[in-house]
Amino acid sequence: MSRWPELPLVDVARLTRGTEPGSASYTDASRGVPFLRVGDLTGKTDNPVYTDSAQIVRVGASDLLLTLDGSPGCVSSGHEGAISSGLRKVEPLDPDMLSLSWLRYSLMSPAVQETIRRHTTGVTILHASAAVPHIRIPVPPVPEQERIVRILDRAEALRRFRAQADERTRALEAALFGELFGDAQEDWPREKFGNVGSLDRGRSQFRPRDEPALFGGPYPFIQTGDVANSSGRITRFTQTYSERGLAQSRLWPAGTLCITIAANIAKTGVLAFDACFPDSVVGFTPDDRVMVEYVQSWLRTIQKALEGDAPQAAQKNINLKTLRDLDLIVPPLALQRTFARRVAEIRELQSAQAAIRQRLDDVFQSLLHRAFLGEL
Missing domain, CATH: 3.90.220.20 (DNA methylase specificity domains)
Known part of the structure; x- marks a missing residue:
């Protein structure tokens, strides 16, 4: 239990549901705005869709988003466009009582994520809108919110640095492919x-x-x-x-x-x-x-x-x-074997990096858990 008052999410925040303008409104980037779906937040899709519909809910990079369909419980920001019905824009009703950063970390906390999981339904497509009335947010004094957010921000920065290093490692395989096969021989x-x-x-x-x-x-x-x-x-x-x-x-x-x-x-x-x-x-x-x-x-x-x-x-x-x-x-099979052997070495490195990433994630989750119990 938190040592601070816990209030229902719906009493401290406004949740705005996105819309489904329909595929007839899909257009190109020069004529429409990005139509953000659950997969755009979770990384499960990277094929952007644009819409020119007037029946949309617009969001900016500073807005806080929560997924409630497909992959419920993903918390994200930094997106611009129109949100789909599987997403909610979440705003504090009183920023003088509840900061946006505190609200973001609250939604990421193990307690809130477990509440979302417990009220998720569906088999192939998951739905968790029923969880919203059950979500409760600890509300400490604003100076305490700011202190804890600074700690969590530093921990999250470490995770970002790790992700950037992982991205550079992923690029090695493409570079190796270009080195071995980029100049295809005429007799291949x-x-x-x-x-x-x-x-x-x-x-x-x-x-x-x-x-x-x-x-x-x-x-x-x-x-x-x-x-x-x-x-x-x-x-x-x-x-x-x-x-x-x-x-x-x-x-x-x-x-x-x-x-x-x-x-x-x-x-x-x-x-x-x-x-x-x-x-x-x-x-x-x-x-x-x-x-x-x-x-x-x-x-x-x-x-x-x-x-x-x-x-x-x-x-x-x-x-x-x-x-x-x-x-x-x-290409010659011997050259493909050389490529496969070196790819295996790259993937061993990726496995080691994944283990480090998991340790950082575990530390971050532990900090979140302790933060919202009032133990940081």
Whole structure:
């Protein structure tokens, strides 16, 4: 329990829900404003959408946002545009009693996040708006808020520095690909992507897709967001299929290269375990002419072009034929092996960095917990 008064969130803050202007209002960047969806805050999508609708809720970089659908509980700021219905703009009703920074950290605190989790419903798409009336915010005196915020700001700065170092490490793989394969030799053969291995869509045949009986079993179920956020290797999952779910899907082996073809276009991740995935993801297993590491890095070099060419209705998508018809240069296998070996070294470094990042995250969560118990 906090040693300060705890007040309902709805008594100390205004929550403004975003809107859904509809895909008919989607336009280009020169004519519209960014339409911010849950994935834009969580990093699960990086294909921007713009809207010219007048029926929008505008936000600026200083505004505090909270996700309540899809990935409930994400707290973020620094965004400009119009927010979707899965987001809430959160403002203190009385800034002289509750600072915006204190409110931000309060929403990130373990107690509030647990409240959101406890009142989240849904299977494939999660909803947590029912949690709002149950969220309570500790309200210490403003000088105490400011003191604790300074401590948490320093801890969060360390996490940002770590993220910047991680980003530089991620760039190493692209640089290595350019070094080894950037000047393709004229005698290196060209092939259609679909001819250098097995390339097939995942399966999720039952309708409705969120039928509860399909879930909760022993078989990992991967979706586009899991691939997009995998940093190249899928080592975790948040959903599983039951025996009934498996019967209407397919179990792909560890080592399969997963490629997204809807919402997130041509994002990739290699399975670290056997898993199922829906038809918005394509699975690739190579023949003896190419290695997965080479193919994955090649796809990253053309990902933006594929995304830019993808038609968009409610969401961007490409079809399997588009992937199969892509022209792929096939370097000597020995050179691909050299690349794969050096990529493995880079990923070992990334694993070590991930362990450091996890320790920093654990320290930050501990500070949050202690802060809102009044122990800092």
